[in-house]
Amino acid sequence: MSIATVFEIVLAAVVLGLGVWTIVVPETFSATVGFVAYGLLVALVWVRLDAVDVALTEAAIGGGLGGVLLLGAAARLRDADLMAEKTPGTLRASAAALSVLMAAALAGAVLVLPDPAPTLAPAAVAKAGATSLSNPVTNVLMAFRAMDTMLEKIVLLLAVVGVWSLASDFAWGGRPGPRHEADPRGVLVFLARLLPPIGIVVGIHVLWAGADQPGGAFQGGAILASMWLLAIMTGLADTPSVSLRWIRLILVAGPGLFLVVGLVGLLFDDAFLSYPPALAKPLILGIEVTMTLTIAATLGLLLAGAPERSAQP
Amino acid sequence: MSLARDMMTVAAVSAGAFFFLAGTVGLLRFPDTLTRLHALTKADNLGLGLVVLGLLPQAAGLRDGLKLVGIWLLGLLAGATVSQLIARAARHGQLNR
Secondary structure, three states: OOHHHHHHHHHHHHHHHHHHHHHHOOOHHHHHHHHHHHHHHHHHHHHHOOOHHHHHHHHHHHHHHHHHHHHHHHHHOHHHHHHHOOOOHHHHHHHHHHHHHHHHHHHHHHHOOOOOOOOOHHHHHHOHHHHOOOOHHHHHHHHHOHHHHHHHHHHHHHHHHHHHOOOOHHHOOOEEOOOOOOOOOOHHHHHHHHHHHHHHHHHHHHHHHOOOOOOOHHHHHHHHHHHHHHHHHOOOOOOOOOOOHHHHHHHHHHHHHHHHHHHHHHHHOOOOOOOOHHHHHHHHHHHHHHHHHHHHHHHHHHHHOOEEEOOOO | OHHHHHHHHHHHHHHHHHHHHHHHHHHHHOOOHHHHHHHHHHHHHHHHHHHHHHHHHHOOOHHHHHHHHHHHHHHHHHHHHHHHHHHHHHHHHHHHO
């Protein structure tokens, strides 16, 4: 047994252990911390599977932004922890039974896959030249299965609309979340001044590298969003009113441009979302740059929450 | 030449792993929050620094090497910030008790 195999077995065991711990631990806060660690370890699993693109996304969303979202939820639910004990046993038992059934069905589905599993990976790699991008994942996301990516971005947009619609009447169209304040000479504010310039460069680098290496719009956008959130949470920046025209423009720019390019493909070429081969790379790059901005704004606003303060001071 | 590089890698990464181990033992065994933080940050900074130092001879080029050093510096920044915040929270908790 090689060292790599031993490492993988230990990793899988720790991931499973953390998963169980996240479920059985009574405090919501501890469960959240466990879930963040779980997300980071799952990212390591993806690296071991040579799926670095997925690992980046898992670390950014599962470990990072998802963790912040859950921590916020845990803070709001602090009083509800007492109620959790009153949840009827039958409800908990049936939820556990359903989860076990789901996991068993998934495990069964994986086990009955033929060996080697059916895959389109060779076809995707063989056609990589069609777009003059050499990262096969970006090719699949932006060209071969571009429809899925576009619809995914529309789902993100719908999620923002869903969060906004939780606003009370007087705060409608106002600024999301409370106005954060931190000690202006404190260490967190220092970090919020020091880190964003580095983070913005890294985010743009991840987007740019996505053409040929692991990376891309989603990962880059998530990094940019976290830099924005850092500035918001230390009070260096305030959340914008959601009724602002430019905010809404940025939110629809990504899917909008995608849709326009798709329709133009329908007019001048043979199919929806087909790029003319000569223009494929600039078109994909344009969509990715716009989408990075949209994803950063969308993720930031999703985490900022529902509008809580009226637009008029 | 490559043997010397490999030896440096093995030595530095092993030393880094030792500091991680020592830090973990300290985290588990030390009595209160501040001493645990002390163990953790020393181990993280030195351990990660030595692992990065060990990987530098294996880097493909100057760019990869600079990226590795950048990761260490960001790790230092994150570790220092988080331990300051946790220590502050721990002190406030003690004052309020």
